[in-house]
Amino acid sequence: MDFLRNGRPPVRRSRYGSVTGTIVDMTPAGAGNRRSDACLIFAAVEDGSGNTVNFLISPVTYVVDFETLSTGMTCTFWYDLEAPVPLIYPPQYNAVAAAREKNSRMVNVSHFDTRLINDDQTLQLNLDRSVKVRTTNNQYFQGSPANHDLVVVYESSTRSIPAQTTPKSIVVLCGQV
Numbered sequence: 001m002d003f004l005r006n007g008r009p010p011v012r013r014s015r016y017g018s019v020t021g022t023i024v025d026m027t028p029a030g031a032g033n034r035r036s037d038a039c040l041i042f043a044a045v046e047d048g049s050g051n052t053v054n055f056l057i058s059p060v061t062y063v064v065d066f067e068t069l070s071t072g073m074t075c076t077f078w079y080d081l082e083a084p085v086p087l088i089y090p091p092q093y094n095a096v097a098a099a100r101e102k103n104s105r106m107v108n109v110s111h112f113d114t115r116l117i118n119d120d121q122t123l124q125l126n127l128d129r130s131v132k133v134r135t136t137n138n139q140y141f142q143g144s145p146a147n148h149d150l151v152v153v154y155e156s157s158t159r160s161i162p163a164q165t166t167p168k169s170i171v172v173l174c175g176q177v
Helices: none
Strands: 016-029 040-047 052-057 074-080 092-100 106-112 123-125 132-135 148-154 163-165 169-172
Touching: 016 052, 016 092, 016 106, 040 074, 040 092, 052 074, 092 106, 106 123
Parallel strands: 052 092, 123 163, 132 169
Antiparallel strands: 016 040, 016 074, 040 052, 074 092, 106 148, 148 169
16 A cells, blocks of 8 residues: 555545535436436535536435435535536436535545545544444444445544544445445
8 A cells, every 4th residue: 555654545535526505496307218207306406606416316315314305405415426427517416315404413425444534534433332323224234334435424523634523323325336
């Protein structure tokens, strides 16, 4: 492994991008040439700069706390930066995860290594027995969350680099992307 002078491995680029904004429209969508079957939803999201991004919410999109998303909510949507996207405007991404913005809650979607540090080395997880580790369908995850893509929900962190937190909950994106 190629290490930098500070003894840390080089920073990997996160596999996930995100957009935070207000949902301005939600409409049923179809897949391919099929008509809408109401299992897929297009969410038009307007960011703080007035740009619109469309997200396809599918049955495999993990929505934090299983909240029902609706027009007018401020949310963050995460998408796979390595997935193919159509070259259209406004941009359209398949949503991997979504979370309604809440004052006391922070959410991080990333790959976490064996030391439970995320790809961009900004967050390290400290686990204890109180941390709920689940799958996207709310089942208990039976293994270690290390070396998996995770949705981490937490309320506070240290000011260190990387910041450290004991999360409120962890969802393992088992083969989602």
